[in-house]
Amino acid sequence: FGAMVEILPGKEGLVHVSQMSEDFVDDPSTVVSIGQKIMVKVMEIDEKGRINLTMLLEGEKKGGTGSRGPQRDFGRQPRFEKKPYFNPSSKFRK
Numbered sequence: 001f002g003a004m005v006e007i008l009p010g011k012e013g014l015v016h017v018s019q020m021s022e023d024f025v026d027d028p029s030t031v032v033s034i035g036q037k038i039m040v041k042v043m044e045i046d047e048k049g050r051i052n053l054t055m056l057l058e059g060e061k062k063g064g065t066g067s068r069g070p071q072r073d074f075g076r077q078p079r080f081e082k083k084p085y086f087n088p089s090s091k092f093r094k
Contacts, residue, residue: 001016001017001028002014002015002016002017002019002020002028003015003020003028003031003032005038005040005053007040007042007051007053011051012051013040013042013050013051013052013053014050014051014052014053015028015032015040015053015054015055016052019043019052019053019054019055019056020032020055020056021055021056022056031055038055039055039057040053040054040055041053041054041056041057
């Protein structure tokens, strides 16, 4: 299945096993452990508000010819426009 990762206090996302390593992952506990801090990237927030994450960060990927073959860009546009994050409670912290 994968691993749940807390990305903000009270906000969790899922790193599916296919997004943990370029190599096949049978058991997520062989890659990550409870309490471990890891770098992730938000891939998608679906219509139900679920956050999908990846541990496969740019520059860390192996050569582009894994078991899935070369990576290709089909010109897909992102589903969500990137906007700066604003934390409304931050104005109260001083």
